[in-house]
């Protein structure tokens with residue numbers, strides 16, 4: 143089964159929002175006006191065109207050659223850089239690259255699977271083949287999450303949540319190493335092994351993509367659940383980063399350390415432990431000193447209430463996990479709980495369950511998952527949600543090109559655009 147996405151072919155397509163098809167149909171008769179419209183659109187996005195690496199001209203060239211071709215009955219313009227000869231195909235927003243499916247249909251189907259309909263039902267309702275929807279998502283997934291998120295002006299995350307979702311592919315157990323920051327998925331990988339080497343390889347893809355944009359990029363802190371392979375892969379990739387353990391995870395693990403005790407007693411100790419962590423987090427200073435004292439007192443309390451045997455087990459566990467909790471409390475900017483990551487995993491899990499296409503032989507799981515993550519980041523929250531009308535990228539302070547998420551997805555996954563940092567150009 144293919145585990146890695148195929149190397150994306152050099153595609154210099156650019157999707158341009160002409161707002162109305164009639165505007166486009168007028169402009170295609172006037173080459174000069176057309177090119178000017180495209181350049182104005184580029185300027186409004188703040189993107190550059192992806193010229194060949196040898197190109198000195200870069201940026202916008204008003205001396206572009208342009209040519210018209212026909213695509214399924216529609217006239218499409220190509221513009222060429224006079225200096226490096228790179229050719230850019232200008233796709234109007236109402237056409238999907240290489241696909242007969244209209245963006246309007248493509249817009250409905252993922253939204254419906256989002257709401258819980260199976261891929262098969264969506265395909266039936268919207269009169270498209272299941273496979274074409276699957277391929278559409280894979281095509282989106284050819285573009286890395288980092289590339290798209292950076293184009294939305296999101297800074298690379300200094301603090302991350304990292305964890306692996308367990309999933310099934312046919313009958314095999316697979317792992318989806320994931321990096322989340324707030325409401326945005328920065329990495330959604332695919333691995334059939336749970337070794338440190340496998341996770342390092344997967345998380346390393348995120349690191350490589352990030353360093354391409356910002357060679358000085360460093361992760362300041364990562365919140366993990368303390369699983370050995372995750373810890374090792376984080377230490378290998380981000381040697382200077384603070385590694386914290388999720389506090390809510392700790393709370394949920396405590397009752398396991400109190401085996402054989404009656405439920406009310408375990409519950410009581412859990413809520414005492416909860417109050418302890420909560421008070422430490424509320425303190426503005428000396429949080430770590432306070433945690434050490436409180437943990438010792440908690441172990442004493444366990445000894446008194448349920449005996450030495452239990453308190454030793456709890457004590458050893460605390461000893462083992464304590465450094466990860468300290469790491470969370472030492473830095474106020476460290477995330478303390480992996481709730482946002484769990485929510486992302488649940489959302490992706492629902493889609494995988496609904497999209498049986500995931501299980502098809504010979505498909506690219508990596509590309510499919512990345513495509514799903516793009517949808518997670520860019521589809522706005524539904525009407526009743528807390529951030530209704532905004533997508534995850536916007537909730538995190540990013541900017542999207544238009545108010546239409548499907549057009550945003552088309553523009554942001556266009557191979558012809560390059561993100562231009564906030565520098566004056568030309």
Ligand SMILES: [Zn+2]
Pocket residue numbers: 193194197198199200223224225226227228
């Ligand atoms: Zn050029």
